[in-house]
Amino acid sequence: MKTIGKPKLLGIFAILALMLAGGILSSAHAQQESTLDVVKKRGTLIAGVKSDYPPFGYIDENGKLVGFDIEIVKYIANKLGVGVDLRPVTSANRIPMLQSSTVDLLAASLTITRERVEAVDFSVPYIVIGSKFLVKKGSGIKGYADLANKTAAYTQGTPWGEKLKQAQPSASALVFQDKPQAVQAVIQGKAAAYIDDAAPLFVFAKEHPELEAVGEPSAPAPMGIGTRQNDAKWRNAINFALIDMWKDGTYLKLYRQFFGADPDPCFKIYPWEL
């Protein structure tokens, strides 16, 4: 049997290193122009959206990607006069997808947090949403205190792992990539609770009568459209579209359609006008 000699091995490593460096450099030296110009030139808005997270972004019975976030993307694209290309993302990969320019914006139930503003810029908050524990009916779990020595599920890329560790250090965690697996884990008793935003958990609880959404893992928090940092032109275009959406009544119509209720009366997208 012929063997690979040392010089050959080194050569292979050198090629790999070159390939790696090439990829990194080319991505580092990408364009500087505003995403707004890129989108207009391309004629399509590439948006990162959720596909497993009702009512923000999910697949309906006809296999089509629908949801509140998706309607917002369509509205923004309509305002800009461009088409829409929806790219499903997960909680874990959404911010890297934005940073690597795979998508132009994130309308992916992205809660505004102090950690995240270090990495992305946000539009004005377009929704404020609470959070819940998804548990089996009659489990008696109401809050972090009841999760002592139990297992809680969450999905990677959400802040619930950190929250859980702080609020209930004795609980162990089960971390999934997608939401349906976390729901399944609760149904099968692999996890006592699944922590996430309230709206989708209500939908999951309705789909699975043996489950209920209870408690308040954290105070209500705003979500925003995520853009790459230092691209004010692009962020402004998105902000103006969101404001228009609120003003012309589309927002309220969509909110009622997808959440089956009126938005919290305290919440409002301000018109930025005197």
Added chain:
Amino acid sequence: MNYEFHWSVLLQYRELLLEGLLQTCKLSLVSLVVSMVLGTVVGVGRSFLRPALRWLCTCYVEFFRNVPPIVQFFFWYFAANLDVFPAAVIGLSAFTGAYIAEIVRSGIGALPRTQMEAARSSGMSTWQMIGHIVLPQALIRVIPPLGIEFINIVKNSAVAMTIGYTELTFQTQEIEARTFRGFEAATAVTLLYIGLAFCVVAAIHVIERLVRLELRRG
């Protein structure tokens, strides 16, 4: 887009990477042993058992080889309701075992018929013939393709993160999710997987040489 590299995040989260590497090695090694045993048994079964049992072995190979690993992981974890680690080991081993079975069968098929005839003429039973004559020769011939399967085990172990197994790719995503430094994490995981694959290749190489040396000595 002007991406600034902060390689320090890798140092900062080195414990996560190390933990992920250990979990990947643990899952890969256990699965390697299980799938090797499973594959050898089925491979021998497809070559020597009576038709009904041989048909069962064929069913196993065709079924587990043709179902994507992620579906198998979900099956063992959610449908069969196993814990994370057993589900991951069984999922990975059953999938890889089907490939190894075919490799072992091809190794057996490559043996000259005269070997079996000679074993029979010396009064060996079927199982003695398999243990002393067939397997030692067949397995040596298929060491290179087996090495490929072992590398595949390491790579496919990444699928276990879909059922919440905290292996290397999972921990890389965790670093990405916590720091948003995607390129750094991806670079680290690429190098670690290449390193692991080279370790497997080197180990196989050493084993092959030792075995052949042993054979030459008699």
